[in-house]
Amino acid sequence: MESTTENKKPKRTIKTIAKTKTPIPEQKPEVRVTNFSEVSLGYTEDQALAEAARCIHCKKPTCIAGCPVEINIPAFIKAVEERRYREAYEIIKQDNILPAICGRVCPQESQCELTCVVGHKLESVGIGRLERFVGDMALKEGWAEVKEEIKPSGHKAAMIGSGPASITCAVDLARAGVDVTIFEALHTAGGVLKYGIPEFRLPKALIDRELRMLQKLDVKVVTNAIIGRLYTIPQMMQEMGFETVFIAVGAGYPNFMNIPGEGYNGIFSANEYLTRVNLMAGYEHPTNDTPVGMGKNVAVIGSGNTAMDACRVSLRMGAENVYCVYRRTRKESPARAEELEHAIEEGVQFHWLTAPISIIGDDNGWVKAMECIRMELGEPDSSGRRRPIPKEGTEFLFEVDTVVYAIGTSANPIIAQTTPGLEVNKWGYIKVDEETQMTSLPGVFAGGDIVTGGATVILAMGAGRVASRAMLKHMGIAPPPRPPRPELGRVSKKLKK
């Protein structure tokens, strides 16, 4: 019966599919600002099937090229459509071992969903939502817990940092039989996934479950190990027997603006603020010991994803007013569209074209106001975005008791200071060969934010992937064969930009 119906079905084209993405259920804004539970609830099976049926299976798909780790997207969507969920998971897993995480935090709208052919005419296929659906099901069913058969190669490699770049690199190397050890400076693994991204976007329990995969591959994770202090890289290579080392420590050295008053109490870097709330679960103070120490009127400076996280955390921490202060406009805001929309829905008050010029404190050393100035946009600067210029005479006071700086991070200097011969650029980021991710030191590779500056989870994972191939080659190991994939379509240059 089934097959007859299918035979009669008209061919699926851009004209026959639903014009918009299947909506994803979410907690209502007024409810979610009172809790730290996940905002987006994920597709049900029916919703996933409906969305999978929007993929028109292009002869030459362009979505894959939009993905930094090149997941075979059409194949996994087809498997979902045919309810072969386990297979869908296996297809994703070949290229991405963290689908439940990436399905939640990737900026799909500027990657796979941007290059999706359907997206040229209609709303693109909800690739990220489908990836999350598959990732969540794999976790629920325990598919990720299966031990893989690996033949040891007798080679040894170390990862520094346990964020997305290292995890990807570690898994690729482990699958090729390399004995991999991950060194993490904090007391728990996951890097920025743990300290940076809030619970309501990425639940911590989910990260831990997804990371169990590392154990199945016999990857060792050593927490509380700060490289550059406990061991240096030369020591790791000469005394500890690591043939290759991958540096992926993140950027995580917070920037301040260098304006008067930055020492007052109530001023945080977003890193500190989010670490107190996320990693140390400060929202559960006093049940948990780490306090957050925030006030009622919060100004968050910056408008990237981290700024959105800080704004939305503030609302959930009980702030009465949360102001997002950004010197450019919404158009230039580097945040993902979804994060911005969520923040607006939740009641964050945006002050575009506004920049702080000083912070004013009370007699006890606490912030009481922030002096700001309005801006206007001039000619494009080196980043291609129009340069904000202060409008004289528009200075005004913002009464706030908490200020959070989310204006980016610099390179942490510890590794560079303790690794002779490791070349860094003028901002302190590690210089690498783009083809291989190898640094100026043979056998030492680097990737993720410590190379690029603050970027995304998936770009870090892409760097981990590139590095793993070069590291295998460096150690004289043939990389495991990749499964066959469709011929890739060409992505237009305009989109690539």
Place this chain on the structure above:
Amino acid sequence: MSKIIKREQYSPVTYMWELEAPEIAKAAMPGHFVIIRHGKGGERIPLTIADFDRTRGTITLVIQAVGKTTMELMDLEQGEDLDDLVGPLGSGRHIEARRKVVCVAGGLGVAPVYPQLRAYKEAGARTISIVGFRSKNLMFWLDRFESQSDELLITTDDGSHGTKGFVTTALKQVLEREQDIDEVLAIGPAVMMKACAEMTRPREIHTVVSLNPIMVDGTGMCGGCRVTVGGKMVFACVDGPEFDGHAVDFDELLLRAKRFEREEQESLERLKQEKPHVCRIGL
């Protein structure tokens, strides 16, 4: 995890742990610190390494029970494991040869001064140590100081031992008497370090202080430990915690130490209700 191989109680509020940490001991230098964390929901506490023994593979910490966490940790017994220990952190100090140095230690500052005092001595300096406590019953490590000091001066606020007064009382005398001091190291409460730095400033004697601002990760990630030194913002965890005492903005440091006063008080009150035994130490 790290085992507490030796534990001693120095006073009702001060205790010492010798922790099994061979790798940290191997890498440790004077001036380094560690971060400890224990139990579910436990906070990260930075503590300067008070001693390290590379042959035994241990480091020593001296802890003062001042808040909820440090009071609760007082319950851990010899032989038990501490969940998390990370280090060595900070830039550490390569102590070079000096002719004459004065090491000033106030209260708990005795612990972090000790490895530096020993390094000065090993580098061939004549060492004058000034150690101050509030009262006789809080004193510890005088024997260790004795062994590394050419001269040891002890002060107590209440006069129960040594000279009555503060460490600055003794420092003033030493400064008047000695004309060829190369360096002063002063570690203790921020007000004490500030006072010492003010005393040496007119004579332009290089004065090293060790700051203990509030921090979370201790690796440069949070920026909570930012301090102003010579008009520039620096992170104590990566750039310090040792700095030129004449360049440190102590007033800002003192204000920033009060960031979590209210929350800390709340936590203490809560602890008193939950575990009355821990808080019978008369704080």
